Amino acid sequence: MQDRYEIRDKLGQGGLGAVYRAYDRTLKREVAIKRISTSDDVPHNAEATKQMTQETGALAALQHPHIVTIYDVGTDEEGPFVVMELLKGKTIDEIVESSAPLTWKDFREFAMQVQEGLIAAQDLGLVHRDLKPSNLMLNWLPSGKFQVKIVDFGLAKFAAEPIFQDVTDGDAVYGSIFFMAPEQFERKKIDKRTDMYAIGCVYYFALTGVMPFQGETGQQVMAAHLEHRVVPVSELRPDIPSWVCDWIMWHMNRLPEDRPENTREALQTFIQLDVPITQSMTPDPQPPAPKRPRLLVPGAEPVAPAPVAPSPASEVRPAPPVTQTMPKPLKPPEDAPPSLHTTDQQTLVSAGPEASPDAPPPAAAVIPNVPPKVATASPTAEVVPTSTATAKPARAVPTAQAVPTAQAVQATGPAATEASSFGHTTIGSTPKPPKGLSSSAKIVIFSVLGVLILLVSWMIVTKMGTNKINKRYNELVTITAMPTTKELPVNKDDLKILLDSVGTGANTSRETVYKALAIAQSTDGTDVDEAIAQFATKETLNDDIRVSLLSRVLRKRANPSSLNYLLNYSKTTQNEQVAAAALTALTEIGGEDQVDDFIDIIQFSPSNAIRKAAEGALEGILKRSTHREKWGQTLADAYAEASDDSTRRTMIRLLGVAGGPESRKVLEGILEGDNMLDQLATIEAMKSWPDDSMFEPLMEFLEAQSDDTVRPKAFTAGYVFLMDDKRKRSDEKTEAMWRRLSENAKTPKEQDTVISGLVQIAQSEWPIEIIQDFGENSTNDRVIDRSEQAITRIKERLVILKGSKKDFDEE
Known part of the structure; x- marks a missing residue:
């Protein structure tokens, strides 16, 4: 390698090795060389080099514009290396x-x-x-x-x-x-x-x-x-x-x-x-969905x-982080020549055109309320706006019958020039019926003109109302899209605008509207949560929209005023996806008054999805309760009355969340029995047990096991139990529990797991003793190596904790 490549400087160091800038003397070009890291204690494996050469050789043959080009691969006295193109981006x-x-x-x-x-x-x-x-x-x-x-x-x-x-x-x-x-x-x-x-x-x-x-x-x-x-x-x-x-x-x-x-x-x-x-939405032939x-x-x-x-x-889902910096378009380096490809260029995609890179998502289209100077009823007439800065020229759409619009009426008085072809009548001047018309003909003409005037007036009023709604809609979504917006003040009319926009057609800003509803705060006493719950459970909506309103918007708002709507809807709807979404929302809203309702749903619902959602909601209630153990007897009774295996195991998991003497009695009885699937459910339940009282029964069960399926699950449960930092215990108790688990670590994998856990929690010297026992008594090279590394790391941490290495050595 040294004969061909001249190493010029080091570009960086990563988890896989170091990268160097080098010069290829043969092909007269700069290249990048990556040295693959190898452990000081592990000699380089010739088979690994052979395999690497084969795979990188295949990659080198690929020559793809979006994959770095591989020029060479090999090994020398320092280990394996790869030569590749030098990238400067x-x-x-x-x-x-x-x-x-x-x-x-x-x-x-x-x-x-x-x-x-x-x-x-x-x-x-x-x-x-x-x-x-x-x-x-x-x-x-x-x-x-x-x-x-x-x-x-x-x-x-x-x-x-x-x-x-x-x-x-x-x-x-x-x-x-x-x-x-x-x-x-x-x-x-x-x-x-x-x-x-x-x-x-x-x-x-x-x-x-x-x-x-x-x-x-x-x-x-x-x-x-x-x-x-x-x-x-x-x-x-x-x-x-x-x-x-x-x-x-x-x-x-x-x-x-x-x-x-x-x-x-x-x-x-x-x-x-x-x-x-x-x-077109219906191309021919239509491609597969x-x-x-x-x-x-x-x-x-x-x-x-x-x-x-x-x-x-x-247990509690954190508030979503916010993007700290507004998205910006990518630009070439300052010293680069002018770009022929600008990111501001219009691209027709499903999101629609963007006003600017930093602008909020576009809302529903707003028709500019600019009256044209001249408009006729001809299907091919050009509509000329008053200002090219506010509206682009547009061609009127041909229709079977010309219908006057608000823009077809000139409001400048007698000098108006607008006309609508209806016989020989001109709108804006007094109609003069031709000679010889009968009285009935005159009545018909004036009646038609009256209807047209009423229609034009109605369209003007409607358009003014629509423009006002669109303007307010745009204001609401623009405010919501700002990263700093945490609350959105709304009144009853604002709330109706947002809900109507969710329920109608395609909406490119729908995600913004969901966020707006989730953070909306009433300014006029309107119960926002009740309004959203009524809309989500009673209006005719697409399933995806209804699910989003229930499981995302109402769950995030977590207001009890929507509780009864969601609970009743979950019991009456025939759509299991929507019912599950309603129950998911209740995970954050439900209280102890709903425990019996959720147990009934778990026991009697034929849908697995609904039963699972009810279990999640009930688990949330139990975890929020300040005296969850009181529900142990209720759940124990439900366990005894369960009519099928699925319901029984659901109750086992919930007994683990509730804790308390009644729950413990049931779970210990299962561990002493011979139903392996119930035992596995019990082991899983123990991970959620609210205190340390079930650790000892779990260890006794582990020590008595020889089954290759049950025993690893029990060991893992014990490890998770100890690693749960929500359980507060003294250092002496922590040491005793870890020693008990380490005594049951029989396989190299289990010993490796204990070592990993002790490295993370070590605040004193006793973890070193446990890890040393593994290293001294194991015949597995990996366990021995991991033990040595872990002890070194713990000692380094203790030096920092105690202030200096000298203090540590003296002690």
Whole structure:
């Protein structure tokens, strides 16, 4: 390598290795060289180098405009390296953090280029494994158009344990963890859908400027991924078309099977949904309808999560973060030549034209109230506006019969020149019937003229009212779209305008209207919550709109005045999707008076979706209760009366939330029995137990188990129990409980789990003793290595806590 490449300077250091600027003496060009990191304790693996050479060789043959070009790959005495084209642009995280989130037009171009690059790689069977904003670079072409380049494709596989560095560090959060899919934390098999999740997180960041899954430590971020706690894109960027927000959230679904199968499917859906506003709605032949993204409700219960300490935020969903900086269009560097591609250029997309990059989403079209100077009834007449600055020339639409409008009447007195062809009659002058007309003919003529005058008057009044409503609508959505708006003052008329706009036709600002309704505050005593609840439960609405009003708007408002509407509607509607949405809203609204209602729904509803929603609402009530244990007997009775297995196991989970002596009696009885599925439900319930009283029965059950299915679940429950930082306990009690769990860590995986947990919670020396026992008694190389690393890290932390290393050594 030294014979051909001259290393000139170091460009950066990342989780996969270091990048250097170098000069290729053979081809006389600058290149970038990446050294793949290897652990000091682990010699480089020749087989890994061989595989890397094969895969990067395939990537080099690809030569795709949106993937960094690979020139060479090899290994020397320092380990493996990759030679690639030298890029001089900025990464997407640098752009967003230094400037602002992307506008819709720039994001559209950015996303389509990324998808094109990923399709080409996936067609070769390549998986990136480490997609994040710093691995997506934007270069500016000489014409002024930006070009996306995906870097580090597939190299994550060859780094020395990059996931361990990202996940287990208790003192810092590395970049990759914000964009890693849940299956990477769970150490499950990864495939193309893992990249789908990661790129969805990147898109989320590019549009909002915030990470989709947040936390102050690596463990909290991991918990957010596994518990799927994410604020929908639509709540942070209401100016973005709603289908785009759904498309991004589709990528970020918790389970791989709920995401796009691959990038080709995702891009096909994007293109089909991105319909220009001038395109016919019924083309011939009609293309197949795009696959609707399958979305999961944020905060939904995770499926078989890895052992993770729940974050305190898991009980109460935090308020959505706001975009700190207004989106701005991307521009070439200042020293670049003038751009031929301006982001201000009009693009016909489903979102409609934008007035400016920073403008709020457009509202319903407002017809300018500018009377033309001349108008005739001819179908081909040109309508000339009074000022070209306020209205563009438009051609009148031919109709079967000319109908006077408000603009067809001149209000300047006798000199009016407007005319409407009706026999020989001119509007604006006294009609002169021809000679020889009978009295009945005169009556008919004057009657028709009277009707026309009334019709014109009605249209004038209607148009004035419509313009007034449209103007107020635009004011409301403009105020709502401002990032600083937290409350929206409304009166009864304002509320009607917002509700009517939701329920009628296509509305490009519907997401903004949902936000407006969620933050609306009455200025005239109108009960906003009751009005929204009545509208959502009684009006004829599209199911998607009704679900959004129930599960998003009313749930966010969480006002008891809508409670009875939602509860009654959930019991009477035949639509299980809408009923479940009403019950979801009750998760934040319901009180202890509704406990029996929810138990009835769980026991008697034939719909699994409705039963699950009722369980979630009841769980929320129990967690908010200051004396939840009093409901133990009620739930125990419901458990005893359950008519099917599903209802019985639902009651088991709820008994774990309630806690108390009655609940404990039921759960201990199940653990002593022989129904394995009920035991698994009980183990899951113990994770939610409100105090430490069930830890001992759980450990006794664990020690008596040999079943390969039940035992790992019980161990994981014990770990989650200890990692729950909402449980306050003394250091002595904490030590005793961790020692009890460590005694039951029989496999290398379980020992590794204990080590990981102790690294994060260690505030004194006793965790070192437990970890040393693992290292000294284990024959597993990974456990031994992890033990040594963990002890070093804990000691470093204790030095900081105690003030100096000298003090620590003396003690």
